[in-house]
Amino acid sequence: MSWKTAITKVEPNKLTLRGYDLATLIGTASFAQMVYLLLMGEFPDEKTGQLVEAILVSSVDHGATPPSCLAARTVASCGVPLTTALAAGVMSIGRYHGGAIEDCMKTLARAAQAKREKGKSLPDIAEQTIAEAKAKGRRLSGFGHRIHTQDPRTVKLLELAKSLGLAGDGVAIAEAIAEAFQRKGKTLPLNVDGAIAALLFDLGIPPELGNAFFVISRLPGLVAHIHEEQTREKPMRVITPGDVEYDGKEAP
Amino acid sequence: MSWKTAITKVEPNKLTLRGYDLATLIGTASFAQMVYLLLMGEFPDEKTGQLVEAILVSSVDHGATPPSCLAARTVASCGVPLTTALAAGVMSIGRYHGGAIEDCMKTLARAAQAKREKGKSLPDIAEQTIAEAKAKGRRLSGFGHRIHTQDPRTVKLLELAKSLGLAGDGVAIAEAIAEAFQRKGKTLPLNVDGAIAALLFDLGIPPELGNAFFVISRLPGLVAHIHEEQTREKPMRVITPGDVEYDGKEAP
Amino acid sequence: MSWKTAITKVEPNKLTLRGYDLATLIGTASFAQMVYLLLMGEFPDEKTGQLVEAILVSSVDHGATPPSCLAARTVASCGVPLTTALAAGVMSIGRYHGGAIEDCMKTLARAAQAKREKGKSLPDIAEQTIAEAKAKGRRLSGFGHRIHTQDPRTVKLLELAKSLGLAGDGVAIAEAIAEAFQRKGKTLPLNVDGAIAALLFDLGIPPELGNAFFVISRLPGLVAHIHEEQTREKPMRVITPGDVEYDGKEAP
């Protein structure tokens, strides 16, 4: 009649996470390594931990206008606890917001399979992937951005994956698709969702956990916005997304 | 007519967080440092980053029975997206669950003020704090645990704070209170909420952000449980908290 | 640059809902009629209003063990506002909980189309519907119940629909399927989800709004449970679904 969990064993004065004693991890493991350990069931090596860390760092915030932030601020302005407003932000991470990571990971998985099985070249795989999406009348998730033409986060994440020796088919195919778009004269660069998708795919993360990395990453940003809303603004104000101005510190 | 945010400046191909260029942080800053940067507005030094990291690592999961986990699993079993179930877990972190951190931080703040202003000794401050709570008929948050008599997470967090030179009045008062309870013959050791409260207080974090650190820390655990529920169990099952058994890896 | 809504016009001292002056509806229209008006865009006649009312009455509560109730109670026990706990209950109404209404409406829609286009008899349509589900390895939503063999709510809802002259293909096909199961010796009676699905289908409600009627109906039950939890139980208690006992009033 019992049910099972393979995540954490709770005993008096002892906590075992996926087979690791939590006490020995405090002060030695990084939070990014814990994320990987909990979701994948194995403790990541140093380099994998660094790449997951970079992914988590890359998406901590993107200003006040993403819908998760606006939802969290709107709920926060009604006078509810911080965690209630945070829940509104978390549940916004859906098919169309963050979901690009999962979508793009599935695209990369299909393309990587085609590459392996049919021995096609990267440019061919890229052309075929674009053609298939076009035939279905769908946009390819992970390419193009309404603000950034060359997303600084993408550049850094790809560089890091390569320097750590962790870039595989995912990164290669993602870059090949971006190049194919460029050859066609389309401004559809690899965006941060696409870059994260490529890195997570190369780390062997299943696509259905793609959004999880994004939401873990974005949480501190949402907390900061909720706290700012509740300490700086009047309750029940009208929040007009287009009217926000940055008045914080400038980069040196 | 505009409203202001001091968190993130979004410009084409450039993201500035609290005055720092995000691109230069990817691959160099830790996620823990980003949490501190976003919530406190300043980039933490190496040691502060390490202590925040340890706090985030310490609470990533505590098995399947905390109410946030049960709420998340219950909602997950109804066939909703991962982020919806996650929201249920996040909103559970309230006054009675995680809230001990905020409560304990307020207690420590009052005690530290009394220590500064009245020049009382630590044992006196501790006795007075216990007496005040008793007079109000309230339990002191941060002390005692239904399972652990000496919480391994507490031990490690306090050791680390001291070795990093970051333990101040918060840690001293928390330990003095635990000792006072012991002198009275009460089994009310400093628990992990109390330890985190002491460390956050000594880092200068405002009490109303105490729960935020806990919820950021707990997110990967909640994700792992939701994913396990949705991949390992039947939908709409009856979840009996007392019937769960660990069948994962054992510590070596 | 503007966006449009066709639901409610807000003017000083005047509110117009779907073309009706709200002031004239207060005291004359039923809440059930307002639900229909808002969701369907037209004011329902008396009989339609009565049937919607009966549907809303039928599902107000089903005790403490449905997952929406357990999720709401679990979150409520953490010390959050009533509406936060209510949100946890609402978000639980998903594919596997309440979703049977939507699923069953789609089944009835396909069967009704087959009936119209191919002129088949009700028993034939029923057999074919069961066969198709079996071929796909799927259970037919809306039939069978873990507790009730003849759900008293189903009986009453079908009787009312017939007496009001509002039972159409949906009810006929649903009953035919239940009879076909009976002929096969299977205990899969039409349950309340199936009955509501049949009635909503015959009222012309689109399937994607099926869950909405269920969640509107269930809200007062969820509120009652949250209020009971927060006034009768200790915070952070372990909620064991199988250990609940009714100690309220008995029916006369």
Added chain:
Amino acid sequence: MSWKTAITKVEPNKLTLRGYDLATLIGTASFAQMVYLLLMGEFPDEKTGQLVEAILVSSVDHGATPPSCLAARTVASCGVPLTTALAAGVMSIGRYHGGAIEDCMKTLARAAQAKREKGKSLPDIAEQTIAEAKAKGRRLSGFGHRIHTQDPRTVKLLELAKSLGLAGDGVAIAEAIAEAFQRKGKTLPLNVDGAIAALLFDLGIPPELGNAFFVISRLPGLVAHIHEEQTREKPMRVITPGDVEYDGKEAP
């Protein structure tokens, strides 16, 4: 070891709600009566049912700009299930949104107690209530509206309560306060929150359930907006509250 509920008894083929057989209520009781039955534990008489019905009808929607609606639409635009977006709307009903009902009920309770115990006149009670709020630097919840100078819902609800013989101290004090404001030359008429508060107070509803009536009432409006958002608008759009225009039916 068992825990208790006094709300619903679930037996095979029989559901008893607060001592009433659900089957006999389907088709005879109104949804409003069920709300009262579940929350108050007793079946309301005809007139009480009518007044609760009017309260539920009065707040079904107030256009696209209340924060609960904007939160629900923002989350809906991210591609999540209807019930997830609905949860975002529900959790927005907090201290500053809907909370005016609870606040105003508490004010009326204090004033009614003063009236009973000290035998003061209504104008004196009103002046005193206003003076006490002013002394604390607080606005009186339930009075004043950013759009309506004479809220049509308020007028109708008060009329109905009086004609049903259900207006008591709550209505009398609320009207006296509005008159006192008028004598002072202030445009602070009784708004719909205040009117609902007065009626609920006179029905004997406890203040902490005030928000519950509001959220039950508002649910169909939230559903309508979420459905409109998901069927009429593009995903992930920027929702500017001030730019919404009504393009629905006009009142005849």
